[in-house]
Amino acid sequence: MAGRHEYALNLLKALEFAAEKHRDQRRKGVEASPYINHPIQVAEVLATYGQVDDLTTLMAAILHDTIEDTDTTRADLEALFGDAVAEVVSEVTDDKSLPKRERKRLQVEHTPQLSDSAKLIKIADKTCNVRDVGSKPPANWDEARRKEYFEWAEAVVAGCRGINAGLEQHFDECVAASKARLKKEV
Ligand code: ZN
DSSP: OOOHHHHHHHHHHHHHHHHHHHTTOBBTTTTBBTTTTTHHHHHHHHHSSSSSOHHHHHHHHHTTTHHHHHHHHHHHHHHHHHHHHHHHHTTTTOOOOHHHHHHHHHHHHGGSSHHHHHHHHHHHHHHHHHHHHHOOTTTTTHHHHHHHHHHHHHHHHHHHHHHHOOHHHHHHHHHHHHHHHHHHHO
């Protein structure tokens, strides 16, 4: 277990790295917020609703999209943050050489086999995405596409259940709120 100072330094080092890697990216929502807000929110959801304080999990949450969406490799993460963090980030990374539909199918299929750290990050990631699609969806996402997204997120999270009641409950609340908002708009 890292001491408090080491704990803080490691988290900040991960944040700095992720911010630098995502510096030119924006979220897909109408507000086009800076991409780094997303991994920060994922880590925050873990800590707030899941009471997660495991350093490896929080660092991997902050770094969770670096391999998938930037030029970062697993080896980079291993060299800077160690094997455990690199492994969890790899676990939550999609194979981008596959077509999108196939990647989405594989997420549902593979999630039950992930480590607990990776499952926690999946739940928090889907929570943040459901919230974003519910409250500030990409401009070209019609109601059917948003609904399809919520259902897919639920299918992924179904494979992560039974490890963190608080996090799972918060996910369910976010899905319910986002679906309710959908109906109001029609
Ligand atoms: Zn993400």
